[in-house]
Amino acid sequence: MIAARTLAWSIWQRNSRWLILIAGYFVFYGLVIVRLNGTDNHPTLFAVASVFLIFCYLALTGIFMYQDTDVGVRGSAYPTHMFTLPLRTYQLVFVPMLTGTVVFLSSGLAITKLIHGYYPDFPVFWPVMLVTATLAMLQALFWYPLGVPYSKLVLTLIGLPTLVYYVCMPLADKVSELIVCEYLGLVILSCYAIAYHGVAMARQGKIQLFSLKPKITPARIHKQSKWLKFSSPAAAQRWYEWRQQGLILPCLVLFCCSIFSVEMFRERGYVGPVTAQGPNKDGLYPMVWPMISAYAPLLVFLVPVIALIVGCGARRTDIKHSDRTFLLFFGARPMSDGGLVAQKLWMALKSSLVAWGIILVQFMAMLPIRAAVWDAKTQVIVDQDTTIFRMLVSYLNPQFIALTLSFIFVVILLTWRNFIIGFWTELSGKTWLRYGYPIGSIALYIGVDVFLTRRSPGGQPIGPNFEQTVMIIWAINVLRAILATTLIWRQLRSGVLTPRTLLRGAILGSLLLASLMVAVWFYTGSNRPEIATIYHSSPNFAGSLVIGLTVLWTPIVRILMATEMLHQNRHRAT
Amino acid sequence: MNEPIIEIKNLVREFGNKRALDNVSMTIQPGTVMGLVGENGAGKTTLIKHVLGLLKAQQGTVKVFGMDPVSNPEGVLSKIGYLSEEGDMPTWMKVHELMRYSAAFYPTWDDQYAMKLLEEFKLDPGAKLSKMSKGQRSRAGLLVAMAYRPELLVLDEPSSGLDPIVRKDILGAIIRTIADDGRTVLFSSHLLSEVERVADQISIVRNGKILISDNLDTVKESHLRATLLFEEPLSRHPDLAGSLTWSGSGKEWQLTYCGDGKSLDAAAKLLGAKVIERAGLSLEEIFVAQVGAA
Known part of the structure; x- marks a missing residue:
């Protein structure tokens, strides 16, 4: 009992702030559920609150895993300093595992029971067992001294979706919740055994190291040194940034693609018609396998979202x-x-391009897959033996190509913008800013949404009208321009920014903004009159909205802030 | 006289309520090996960080190669080789990657010399820094700090916690740097015997102030240990200008003294005592006496 108390106390001492914050959020989440009172009145609030709940469980997972090592580590990720404590191995392993299990089960059951009270369809037990099993699985994986670099990451990326799959599939097949919970209980117990075995091995220094790479000798280095040299310090720094932060986005996208690929090729039969791009020149619509129909748009959507998560700080830093x-x-x-900062921006661009390159390869792999053609006039499938490639060829015309290219250009820029969004908070070295910025941004978006969609007790909209909203957007753009000018002036004075760098940045930025404007203008061409009609406004205001939002979307202030923050933190000026 | 490599004037730095550097002034001429000694928390690393431009002067000025290291980090840092106790290197890199990466920043990078150091330090080029011992990591850091023959080598507690072999490598590196014409070294260390071996100037730092900054020989010549014999027994040691520490009782007292022998003789005579024994002090003894007296 003394050992249990000591270890539990050490967990509390190390993470008390986080644990208090998380407990506070659980209470807040409960209040949200009570406030919603079983209605669907505020889906955004419910969704955002639930996303933060997931973040809380991720943070709790990190706490109970003692996770403060690199995911690429080859040995055990269990903190080695704890091996010297006068405790038995089972105490070292089972105390944090049991504490984690108890915390997950008790908090999870309290939440699911509360939700179940208002939404009777919501399951009580299996989601709680699933997150508890996830924690146990991660503890076992990370504490086991596997000798292959990044094996923990790979096994996590394979293991977690497999676990979720083998929970969701039986549930979909109407297997009882009790059996699923029993299965998850077995998983948890197995993970306890694996974790114990792993920590026992690690405590004795047992680890099997593997290396498939050929030995690098000084002679080989010398031979390579000429042709492997970086062309400039900037090129070397770009390589550094790429290895440090750039790989994570393509790796995550590759992981998503691999998971989707497995699912995609399992499916047969057609759904559709897919009508987003309209009929081809012969008035025919495509029909594709259901997984392609579902996953292809999801993949496109996922890349900027992953970039946003990575951009908000889920990456290795130099702090x-x-x-x-x-x-x-x-x-x-x-x-x-x-x-x-410039090399960081280039790295982000390269990372975004590679991520989209992976998506492109994924889509290329879809081209030979069979598809069907549906005739809108006769309402029948006229061809079941075509391929996606042949179907796409039937769409090829200059406008379709231009639209596709515009779309690709915009989503690549969106991914890049999301990737760099948190540079300035990361470089500031201020923890509260780094974590507070994404939370504050989400709170701000919710606040804006609530402000714009306010209604009177009689149900009449009382928020700003369309024209006022456009003017608010332009007012924000003016404020941003003033802020950007102030930062430029400040940085020119302090020597952080040279006139040459400013000129180069201004030319490049203007070209990018102009290209983006053209792409967005072209892409929204048919929608602008519709927007004007919906809001009883003129097409000019619709055009102003599109341009205003595009300008608002550009990260110029964030880039300038990144340089400012880097300067402040690098030289600790205050 | 040549333009100084480092010129610090009236430098003040505060962290919250704590004054880490208090009106520090220092000049280091080309070709000098400056040893910076002081207790933990005395302000040595803070001073070095100002030289590297990693801290901006709150008051006073810092010039390195005649430039401000904060406003011109490229110009200053490209001429400096730097190794710290912390290492702070990206542990995901392999030794050959570290070499390739570092080489890009310094036009004077010498591949032949880098390979020579690699073999001399017995480093495995394919080894990851995270898998290396602290000593091996220090050697790797020293390699990339030396391979471009920097005009100024800055070493911040480089041998702290390292075995004698690595310490010998680091001392050897300093000596090699001295051997190259016009190279300058600024290094801080707790190991005063090492400082004494290679430094030709020393600065003793305490509580953010420079107690002494001078040529090592001058410093050693100006400090001595002496035994005074008084005519009458004393209950406590007398006040004597220049004395740093006292011990003894009755008629015979030992002191460490900052000043020359003649002035001690004169001062002792005035107190009714005579100097019956005197000896020089090692740097370690001078440091202990100065820091203990301050």
Whole structure:
């Protein structure tokens, strides 16, 4: 009991702030459920509150995994300093595991019971057992001393979807919740056994190391040194950023694609017609396998979302945990602050391009897949033996190609913008800003949504009308322009920004903005009159809305803030 | 005289209520090996961070190669080789990647010399920094700090916690740097015997202030230990200008003294005592006396 108390106390001491915050959020979430009172009145509120609930469980998972090591680590991720404690191995393993299980089960059951009280269709037990099993699985995976680099990450990426799949499939097949819970209980017990075995091995220093790469000798280095040299310091820094932060987005996209690919090729039969792009020149619509119909748009949607999550801080940084300053290695690079930020922006662009390259390859793999053609006039399937490629060829015309290219251009820029969105908070070295920024942004969006859609007790909209909304957007753009000008002036004065860098940045930024404007203008061509009609406004206002939102969307202030924050933190000016 | 490599004037730095550097001034001429010594928290690392431009002067000025390291980090840092106790290197890199990456930043990077150091330090080029011992990581850091023959080598507690072999490598690196014409070294260390071996100037830092900054030989010549014999027994040691520490009782007292022998003789005579024994002090003894007295 003393061991249990000591370890539980150490978990509390290390994470008390987070645990209090999470407990507070659980109470808040409960109040949201009570406030909604079983209605569907505020779906956005419910969805956002639930997303934060997931974040809470992710944070709790990190706490009970003792996760403070690199996911690529080859040994056990169990903290080695704890091996010297005068405790038996089973105490080291089972106390944090049991504490985690109890916390997950008790908090989860309280939440699901509360939801179930208002929404009787909501299941009580299996979601709680699933998140508890997820925690146990991650503890076992990360504490086991596997000798292959990144094996923990790969096994997590395979193991978690498999676990979810083998819970959802039986439930879909009407298997009882009790049996599913029993199955998850067995998973949890197995994970306890694996974790115990792994930590026992790690405590004795047992680890089997594997390396498939050929040995690098000094002679080989010398031979390679000429042709492997970086062309410039900027190129070297781009490589550094790519290895440090750039790989995560393509890796996650690749993972999603691989999961979807497995599902996609399992399916047969057609759904449709797919009408988003309209009929082809012969008045025919395509029909595709259901998984393609569902996953292809989901994949396109997922890339910017993943970029947003990565951009908000889910990546390796150059900031030290101890005092939030830069690693000296990074801070002492002989490169200007502007140069360091520029390489980060290039890395983000490369990462976005590679992510979309993976999606492109995924879509190319779909081209030979069989599809059907549906005739809108006769309402029958006229051809069941075509392919997606042949079907797409029938659509090829200059406008379709231009629309597709515009779309690709916009989504790549959107991905890039989402990726760089959190650079300025990360570089500031301020923990409250880094975590507060995404939370504050979401709160702001909800606030704006509530403000714009306000209604009187009689149900009449009392928020700003369409024209007023457009003017508010332009007023925000003016404020942003003032802020950007102030930052530029400040950085020119302090030497952070040179006139040459400013000129180059201005030319590049203007070209990008102009291209984006053209793409968005072209893409929204048919929608602008519709918008004007819906809101009883003129097409000019609809055009202003499109341009205003595009300008609002550009991250110029964030880029300038990134340079400013890097300068402040790198030289700790205050 | 040449333009100084480092010129610090009236530098003040505060962290909250704590004054980490208090009106520090220092000049380092080209070709100098400056040893920076002081207790933990004395302000050595803070001073070095100002030289690297990683801290901006709140008051006073810092010039390195005649430039402000904050407004011109490229110009300053490209001439400096830097190794710290913390290491702080990206542990995901392999040694050969670290070399390739670092080489890009320094036009004077010497591949042949880098390979020579790689072999000399017995580093495995395919090894990941995270898998290396602290000593091996320090060697890797030293390699990339030396391979472009920097004009100024800055070492912040480089040998702290390392075994004698690695310490020897680091000392060897400093000596090699001295051997190259016009190179300058600024290094901080707790190991005063090492500082004494290679430094030709030292600065003793305490509570953010420079207690002494001078040529090592001058510092050693100006400190001595002496035994005074008084005519009458004393209950406590007398006040004597320049004395740093006292011990003893009755008629015979030992002191450490900052000043020359003649002035001690004169001062002792005035107190009714005579110097019956005197000896020079090692740097460690001078440091202990100075820091203990301050």
